[in-house]
Amino acid sequence: MRSTRNIIQAARSFKTCFVDFFKSLSKTDDLLSHRFTHNSFGKYDIVKPWSVSEKADVPVYIPQPSYSQTSVPKDGPEIPEIKDAYQIECMRDSCKLASYILHQVNPLIKPGITTDSLDKQVHDMIIGNGAYPSPLNYRGFPKSICTSVNNVACHGIPDNRPLQDGDILNVDITVYLNGYHGDCSAMFQVGEVDSEGKRLIAITKLCLKEAVRICKPNEHLYNIGNVIEEIADKHNLNVIPVCLGHGIGTYFHGAPDIFHFANDYSGRMQSGMTFTIEPILSQGSTQLEILEDGWTACTVDNSRTAQFEHTILITDDGHEVLTL
Numbered sequence: 001m002r003s004t005r006n007i008i009q010a011a012r013s014f015k016t017c018f019v020d021f022f023k024s025l026s027k028t029d030d031l032l033s034h035r036f037t038h039n040s041f042g043k044y045d046i047v048k049p050w051s052v053s054e055k056a057d058v059p060v061y062i063p064q065p066s067y068s069q070t071s072v073p074k075d076g077p078e079i080p081e082i083k084d085a086y087q088i089e090c091m092r093d094s095c096k097l098a099s100y101i102l103h104q105v106n107p108l109i110k111p112g113i114t115t116d117s118l119d120k121q122v123h124d125m126i127i128g129n130g131a132y133p134s135p136l137n138y139r140g141f142p143k144s145i146c147t148s149v150n151n152v153a154c155h156g157i158p159d160n161r162p163l164q165d166g167d168i169l170n171v172d173i174t175v176y177l178n179g180y181h182g183d184c185s186a187m188f189q190v191g192e193v194d195s196e197g198k199r200l201i202a203i204t205k206l207c208l209k210e211a212v213r214i215c216k217p218n219e220h221l222y223n224i225g226n227v228i229e230e231i232a233d234k235h236n237l238n239v240i241p242v243c244l245g246h247g248i249g250t251y252f253h254g255a256p257d258i259f260h261f262a263n264d265y266s267g268r269m270q271s272g273m274t275f276t277i278e279p280i281l282s283q284g285s286t287q288l289e290i291l292e293d294g295w296t297a298c299t300v301d302n303s304r305t306a307q308f309e310h311t312i313l314i315t316d317d318g319h320e321v322l323t324l
Contacts, residue, residue, distance in 0.1 A: 042194045042283070045150055049161075049291060053160070058132055065132060065134065073138060082273060088313060091180050093178060095311045096322070097177050102186055105118070110190065114162055116159055118147060119143050119144055119145050132175065133175060142157060143158045145158060146158075149167050151303060153282070154170070157293060164191075166191060168188070168200070168304060168306065170188075171186060174252065180250055182248075185307060203281060208309070215312055216318045217314060220267070221267040222262075222266075224259070228261070229260070229262040232281055238286045242288065245276040248275060260277075269314045284299060285299050310322070
């Protein structure tokens, strides 16, 4: 096991950077470039941001989180919240909707569709079900979902780039329903994806499955990361350490922090906790750069990444995956 103090500090700094630092979205022509690569990582487009349309509206009758107008969320708890029966039922409802929406995405994805179009369709589904798309205006994020394509590791902003045959992308959906957030994400393949892209997706999905499997009361939180990194190492893939899972409830992000790499971070799971597990695996570098939009995080070597996410409830005798 590696020494974790510096990594944990970096992860927390990276998390703070994402939620506290962002700039006005650039729509300049120099962002409209992309190129094709065929190297040891596979055959795929290297993605840079394209232009982004205006932020969508949410009807006033939809209950909205505190940041929907101000862009500034209330702080989540500093210690993990233990939810009561009522809170758990509310979480079940929000997570069930998030999962339902995510399952509607696959038929929409095909070569030529833009992630902006995908965002609009998902936005309409969410508000059509009486919920608010949680990412919208969270710390200024301009869209209702995150779409991270190929070398974009996380927090990709939907834009007018048409999806290309061979792309892989993560779609991250969080909804705010009846005062509670439900959060999940999955990988999708566009047309014919090369074998290395398919392998990356499969191993990342396995990492999440095996990490969820160990969840139960009194289990060390650090074993989530231990399981994930062991599987990634076995398959010659790398865990991006600065991207964390998190506690969730009436707040979008709160304690506990969930580290996806091998670590000795303190804390144990307790019945009534709800949190996300959302590992990101890379074919190459674990280092990311944040682009000028303040959100889009890309691998520094343009290697592809994959991510899957579930919201988990710790129960008296094990766990419940709320976003199945």
